Amino acid sequence: ETGVTQSPTHLIKTRGQQVTLRCSSQSGHNTVSWYQQALGQGPQFIFQYYREEENGRGNFPPRFSGLQFPNYSSELNVNALELDDSALYLCASSLASGRANEQFFGPGTRLTVL
Amino acid sequence: GNSVTQMEGPVTLSEEAFLTINCTYTATGYPSLFWYVQYPGEGLQLLLKATKADDKGSNKGFEATYRKETTSFHLEKGSVQVSDSAVYFCALRATGNQFYFGTGTSLTVIP
Numbered sequence: 001e002t003g004v005t006q007s008p009t010h011l012i013k014t015r016g017q018q019v020t021l022r023c024s025s026q027s028g029h030n031t032v033s034w035y036q037q038a039l040g041q042g043p044q045f046i047f048q049y050y051r052e053e054e055n056g057r058g059n060f061p062p063r064f065s066g067l068q069f070p071n072y073s074s075e076l077n078v079n080a081l082e083l084d085d086s087a088l089y090l091c092a093s094s095l096a097s098g099r100a101n102e103q104f105f106g107p108g109t110r111l112t113v114l
Numbered sequence: 115g116n117s118v119t120q121m122e123g124p125v126t127l128s129e130e131a132f133l134t135i136n137c138t139y140t141a142t143g144y145p146s147l148f149w150y151v152q153y154p155g156e157g158l159q160l161l162l163k164a165t166k167a168d169d170k171g172s173n174k175g176f177e178a179t180y181r182k183e184t185t186s187f188h189l190e191k192g193s194v195q196v197s198d199s200a201v202y203f204c205a206l207r208a209t210g211n212q213f214y215f216g217t218g219t220s221l222t223v224i225p
Contacts, residue, residue: 004157033213042118042203042215043158056212090157092213102148103213105157 004093004106012112013081021076021109023091031055032074033103034066035090043090049074078111086113116141116208120216127194127223135189135219137178137204145206147171147180147187152201152218161189161202194223 005024013019025032031050035043045058049068063079072093078085088110092103121136139145146165150158162171167182176191187204204216 035215040218042120042205042217043213045212045214048212058212092158102160102163105150105159107155107157 004091004104006089006091006106006109008109009107010110010112012114014114015081015083017081017113018077018079019081019111021078021089021091021111023074023076023093023106025072025074025091025093026104029093029095029104030072031094032068032072033092033094034074034076035092036060036085037088037090037108039087046076081113083113086111116145116206116214118204118206118214118216120204120219122217122219124220124222127221129196129223129225130193131223133189133191133194133198133221135202135204135221137187137189137216139185139187139204139206141185141206141208143209145208147178148205148207148213149176149178149187149189150203150205150215152203154200158203194221196223196225199223 007022033048034046037043046060047057048055052068065077068074088108090108091106094103117140119138148163149161151161152158162173164171164180170179178189201218201220203218205213
């Protein structure tokens, strides 16, 4: 069973640029969630995708957008990068059904905005 | 709304000491509760979970009991090891599949 993978591991961008982060979900999982984890903070929910549709969104502006593909892998796109976007971006996959379904997290992508 | 409040760190303990990390929550409905652990440079790993009131989750010597009357899910371990040094996150899953995390508690265990 393959776990959740994310790419790239690290990324450096400048203000105003755009970035795309990628996530491959764990085998058999149809739901992907994205989180932003600022330094010293807990993960904050950005949005979730279920079967290629957005299925919930946290308090993030529209310049944060995403996609999910038929194989359930996912992308997070951030436009017009700001300094405060510097963070660890975590992807987590799960099965949609079941109250106690845990989310399996990838190792994250560390984004630095200069 | 939904939120999780964790005991602030950092926490420093000697090896074999007793550990408690406090976690309380606010939630609509009947959430499931989780503890995740994050080792340096890594993503989050599930440590234990509980899905209903009075359930006790346990793993690797860690335990936490879902207390609905006090809206708490405190993490405990009887004897910590150096390898337990990490950041611990309490989380809840309410309606839907969204998780809400606390701010994390950093634990350092010294030999």
